[in-house]
Amino acid sequence: MAQKVLELLNQLLPCQSFCSIPTSTSPHIAIQVNTFDCVGIAIALCGSHKGVNAITVSAFFKSWAAFNRGSNGELQTHIC
Incomplete structure (x- = not known):
């Protein structure tokens, strides 16, 4: 049962999870958008530390x- 759930969850990821040995053809960043019948979406991002860090992902x-709120991707900046 747990194996089946893990296999289903892995379908939501754009890369092979828990792969400790990257190949020369592995992308540095991979993004996958999953849409569901209930009108929901899930965005998954896999990345190498060579291509992304926490600030980049954020x-x-x-x-x-x-962008999805309609602001054409413009971010509100807050200066403290």
Whole structure:
């Protein structure tokens, strides 16, 4: 049962999960958008530390959310 659930969850990822030995053809960044019949979506991102870091991933998801709210991807900046 747990194996079947894990296989289903792995379909939501754009890369092979828990692969400790990357190949020369492995992308540095892979993004997959999953849409569901219930009108929901899930965005998955896999990346190498050579291509992404926490700030990059955060900016990507904030831009994606802003774009989907209708702001053409413009981010609101807050200066403290």
